[in-house]
Amino acid sequence: MSHDLIIFDCDGVLVDSEVIAVEIDRRILAEFGWHLSIDEIVDRFLGGTEEAFVAQLGAHLGRPLPPDWDAPYVAWYREAFEAELQPVLGIESVLSGIDAPFCVASNGSHAKIRHSLGLTGLLEHFPDEHIFSAQDVAHGKPAPDLFRHAARSLGAAPEDCVVIEDSRSGVRAARAAGMRVLGYAGGLTPAAWLADEGATVFTDMTEVPALLA
Numbered sequence: 001m002s003h004d005l006i007i008f009d010c011d012g013v014l015v016d017s018e019v020i021a022v023e024i025d026r027r028i029l030a031e032f033g034w035h036l037s038i039d040e041i042v043d044r045f046l047g048g049t050e051e052a053f054v055a056q057l058g059a060h061l062g063r064p065l066p067p068d069w070d071a072p073y074v075a076w077y078r079e080a081f082e083a084e085l086q087p088v089l090g091i092e093s094v095l096s097g098i099d100a101p102f103c104v105a106s107n108g109s110h111a112k113i114r115h116s117l118g119l120t121g122l123l124e125h126f127p128d129e130h131i132f133s134a135q136d137v138a139h140g141k142p143a144p145d146l147f148r149h150a151a152r153s154l155g156a157a158p159e160d161c162v163v164i165e166d167s168r169s170g171v172r173a174a175r176a177a178g179m180r181v182l183g184y185a186g187g188l189t190p191a192a193w194l195a196d197e198g199a200t201v202f203t204d205m206t207e208v209p210a211l212l213a
């Protein structure tokens, strides 16, 4: 099977950010009196947009959050990422060995994607025109817009793309875009969740070259 474009999710696929982020999410929600377990946070929020997080927190509180609600917390994420963020185990070899065009498509902002890839030494693999953010489209994942936008921008038909994702939201988006999906279950998301959404599941990045071949 040959592919015209390989589309990587960022958080949990390129950078090992989810384990850091869900702990910060847990602490922030607790500040608002909403005490969720890590599993519950993975279920509700992993791979979702920041807007979806804010909407669910507002619904839980029964009031909308003010625009600057996160001002005290932005530094929590930044400081934790700068201290702890690592590439996902084995991803550097995958990126160095791929002989097809590839890009990143993330629900995070352009600034966040570049910051995370820069911290982990992966940014050199992604020229500007190969970085796609939910900021570029009307609806982030689980809508198909972002993956379609990335494929269209780089001249690939959806059926010739493969997406590598670690969240249900992301797998759903890729399937809705008409793309093949490899679901990475080496992180926080249970393999069955990814399989149920239609992904071919794997747990170790060393499997990727064979899955793409």
Ligand SMILES: [Mg+2]
Pocket (backbone or CB within 6 Å): 009, 010, 011, 012, 013, 047, 165, 166, 167, 170
């Ligand atoms: Mg992800």
